[in-house]
Amino acid sequence: MQATLLRGVDLLWQSAVTGFYFTKSDLKTTLVPITCFAIAAAPMTELSRLPHIMFWIWIHLLQFDVSNQTLEPEEDMVNKGDRPIPSGRMTFRDALILRWLLIPTCFIYSAMYSIETFYASVSLVAFTVIYNEMAAHAGHFIVRNVVNAAGFASFEAGATLVAGSDPHILDGIAVLSICCSAGIFATTIQAQDFKDEHGDRMIGRQTIPIVLPSIARYTVIVPLLLWSGGLSMTWHLNPLISTAFLSLALFVGTRFLKYKSVPADQVSFYWYNVWLSIAHSLPGYYRMYRQV
Template sequence: MAKYLALPTSFEHAFTTVGKWVYTLFLFTKSDIKTTIIPVSFFALAASPNLNFGSTPEAVIWLWIHLLQFNVSNQTMDPEEDELNKRDRPLPSGRISLKSARALRWALVPLCFMVSILYSLEVLYASIAMVASTIVYNELGAHNQWLIRNLLNGFGVASFEAGTTLVTSSNRHYLDSTAIISIGLSSFLFATTIQAQDFKDIDGDAMIGRKTLPIVYPKFARYTVIVPLLLWSASLWYIWKLDAFLASAFLGLAAYTGYRYLALTTVKQDRVSYYWYNLWLSMANALPGYYRYIHQ
C-alpha cells in the first residue's frame, strides 16, 4: 500500500518530505498547465495595460495557487473518476489521503486571500470571485450539468484572468477598457468552447453520472466545437484588427482543430485534438497584445 504523506519524523528526512509535498501539489495541477497556466499567462501579458514584465513569475505563482485551490477541491469531489483514467493524480496514486486532501483544500482558501491582498484590493476581489465559483462548481455540484458548468467555467476564467492581469501590471488597482473587453470576450469564448475538453473524459464522466455535452448529445456535441471556433476566429479577426496573414493562420488553426473533433473521434484522438484546441485558445488569448502593439 502506498504511504500517505506525513510530517517529517527527523531532520534528515525533512528535505525529502518537502520535495514529496511539492511534487504532490504539482500533480494536482499537472494536467492544467497547458489548459490554464499557459493560456491565462499569455492573456495577462497581452491584456495588461501597464505591463511590468518582471512581475510575470509572481503572476504565474498567483495563478498556480488559485488553480491548485480549484483542482484540490475538484479532485476530492469524485475521486473514483480519477481511478479510471487519471491514476497519476495524487488521490488515486495514494500520495495523499482523501482526508488530508480535503483539509488542504480549505487551507488553500485563506492562503489565496493572503497572497492576493499583498497586491491590492482588486486582486483580492478576483481571488474571492475564484473561490466562490469553485464552491458553486464543485461543492454545490454545478459541474454535473453541462450548461451551468460551461457558464461557471467562463466566470472562473474571468477571475483567473483579472487577477493575473492585475498582478502583471505596474498599477495593480486598474484595468483599462481594452483589458476589460478582453476579459469579457475571453470569458464568453471559454464558456462556449470548453466542451472541447469533455470528449477525452467521456468514460470517467459517464461512470459518475456527469451530464456533459458529449454524453447528452454525442453527435451534435462535435459540431459545437468547430462552429464556435470558426465564429470566434472570424469575430476576433474583426475585433482585434488582425492583418491578413495572422487572420489566415488563426482561422486555419480553428478549422483544423474543428475538423479533428468531427473526423477523429476515438478517446486517444480526442486527447490530441484537445492539445490543438489549447493551442488555438492560447493564440486567441494573445490577440489583445497584438492589438495594443499595432493599433494603440
C-alpha cells in the same frame, strides 16, 4: 543539524511534487493560456512580473484542483492513478484539510497585491465552490459552461491585475479581453469533454457529447470559426495573421469532427489549447498595432 535540514528539503520537494500532480492535467489548459492572456491584456511591463503571474494562477489552480479531486476520488482510481489521492501520495483526509487551508492562503496572497486582486480571488473561490461542492459540474451543460466561463474570467482578472503596472486597475482593453475570453469559454469549453465522455457517463454528468451526441462535435468547429473571425476584427489582425488564425481554428475543429477516439480527442484538445493561447495573446498584438 544537517539531517534536519535534509529532512526539511525533502519535505519541501515532496510537497512541490504533490502540488504538481494535483495540477498536472491543467497546466496546459489553464496555467499556459491564462499566463498568455495576462501578459497580453495587462500588458506585462516587466519580465520580473512573470513569476508573480504564474504563481498566482498556480496557487488558485491548486485550490480548484484539490477541491475537485476530493469530490469523487474513486473516479481517479480508474483513469488518473498518478494523482496524489489514488497514488497514495496524500490521504483523502489530508487532502480535505489542504483544500480548506488553501482558501485563506489564496486570499492573503492576493491581498498582498491589491484589494481588487483579493476580490478576484474571492470570486474565483466562490465559483470553485459552486462548480465543485455545489455540483454545477454534474449539472446541465449550459450551467456547467457558464460557471466555467465565470471562473475563468475571475482567473484572468486576477492574473491581469498581478501582471500590470498598477494592480488596482484594469483598462478598457483588459476588460474587453476578459469579456471576449469569457464568451469563448462559455461556447467552446465542451472541447474538453470528448476525451472524458466514458468517465462522465459513469457519474451521470450531462455534457454536450452525452446530451447532444449527433451535433456535439459541430459545437466545437462552428464557435471556433466564428470566434476566430470576430477576434480578427476586434483586434484588427492583418489579413495574413487573420488567415492563419482562421486556418488553425478550421484545423482544430476538423480534427474533432474526423477523429473520434479517446487518444485522438486528447490530441485535438491539445490543439484547442494552442488556438486558445493564441486567442488570449491577441490583445497584446492590438496594443502594439495601436502604438505603431
